[in-house]
Amino acid sequence: MCQLLGMNCNVPTDICFSFAGFQARGGATDVHSDGWGIAFFEGRGTRVFLEPLASCSSPLAGVVRSYPIHSENVIAHIRKATQGVVALENTHPFMRELWGRYWIFAHNGHLPDFAPELDGSFTPVGDTDSERAFCWLLQNLRQRFASRPPSQAQLFETLHQLTLEVGALGAFNFLLSNGDCLFAHCSTRLSYIIRQAPFAVAHLSDQDLSIDFSDVTTPDDRVAVIATVPLTDNEAWTTMPSGSLWLFEEGAPVTHRLTVTAPQPPDA
Numbered sequence: 001m002c003q004l005l006g007m008n009c010n011v012p013t014d015i016c017f018s019f020a021g022f023q024a025r026g027g028a029t030d031v032h033s034d035g036w037g038i039a040f041f042e043g044r045g046t047r048v049f050l051e052p053l054a055s056c057s058s059p060l061a062g063v064v065r066s067y068p069i070h071s072e073n074v075i076a077h078i079r080k081a082t083q084g085v086v087a088l089e090n091t092h093p094f095m096r097e098l099w100g101r102y103w104i105f106a107h108n109g110h111l112p113d114f115a116p117e118l119d120g121s122f123t124p125v126g127d128t129d130s131e132r133a134f135c136w137l138l139q140n141l142r143q144r145f146a147s148r149p150p151s152q153a154q155l156f157e158t159l160h161q162l163t164l165e166v167g168a169l170g171a172f173n174f175l176l177s178n179g180d181c182l183f184a185h186c187s188t189r190l191s192y193i194i195r196q197a198p199f200a201v202a203h204l205s206d207q208d209l210s211i212d213f214s215d216v217t218t219p220d221d222r223v224a225v226i227a228t229v230p231l232t233d234n235e236a237w238t239t240m241p242s243g244s245l246w247l248f249e250e251g252a253p254v255t256h257r258l259t260v261t262a263p264q265p266p267d268a
Contacts, residue, residue, distance in 0.1 A: 001106075002106075004077055004226070005077070006074065006175040006248075007074040007208075007224065007225050008223075008251055009221070010044075010221065014070050014192055018225055019190065021206040027054030027057065028057075030223055033053075034052070035079040035086060035088075036050075036058065037077050039093045041072060041102075041177065044101065046104060052086050054097050072179075075182070076093070076110075083129045105176050106130075108173040109171030112148075112170060114132060116132065119143075122134075122135035133172070137166075159176070165167050167187055169183070173186060173187045173189065181248060181249040184246045186240035186243070187243065191229070191230050191240060191254070192238055193237045195213060199214040205232060
């Protein structure tokens with residue numbers, strides 16, 4: 001299984017600290033060595049870095065870790081392949097355009113019987129269940145709302161309905177964003193933390209690295225970090241209930257709803 005990392009903020013923020021711990025899980029402190037990727041929204045544009053190698057020893061991942069790209073929405077992924085060969089085209093996160101905006105998607109799980117009919121509006125490039133699910137989600141959004149984007153409430157409700165269908169077929173943890181907000185679905189395992197004033201010191205679980213957020217923030221900053229497994233060992237993370245869909249905006253959870261009784265987390 002793979003691991004997910006997301007960030008949603010009320011001001012552009014860098015993810016260097018969290019990515020340092022996440023990067024180590026790609027082959028050093030964990031087994032997710034079949035590729036890694038990260039996507040940053042900047043206005044209507046995105047920066048996407050992908051590599052079908054272990055992130056722990058990747059020079060490119062080291063560059064991303066040390067380069068303070070500031071973004072309000074970030075999605076990252078480290079891969080342990082279950083479907084599809086280890087290749088660049090199968091490396092998450094995936095990106096597509098819908099309604100004149102880029103959408104970014106990353107998935108952790110396994111959908112062995114998911115073979116939806118696709119109408120050609122969104123076509124997988126690789127051969128993963130994850131990319132098929134992403135194309136199917138966007139296809140259904142386009143079919144239901146045509147060329148006009150829905151309200152945020154309509155979008156959340158529709159994603160909730162679509163997630164019910166896919167989530168019934170297997171493990172379907174995912175992060176999805178169009179740059180305005182971030183959706184997170186917990187099928188088996190996902191946690192989040194909200195960092196806001198008064199800021200404190202955080203220490204990574206996977207590396208002996210700490211940061212005092214009071215030195216690098218303002219009192220008005222608010223940052224939500226979402227991860228498959230908590231990244232720090234001295235902070236109180238919130239475990240999302242299995243089978244729940246969440247909407248994060250401006251660095252906080254705005255709404256959430258239970259979807260289905262999800263599969264049990266794997267022992268690993």
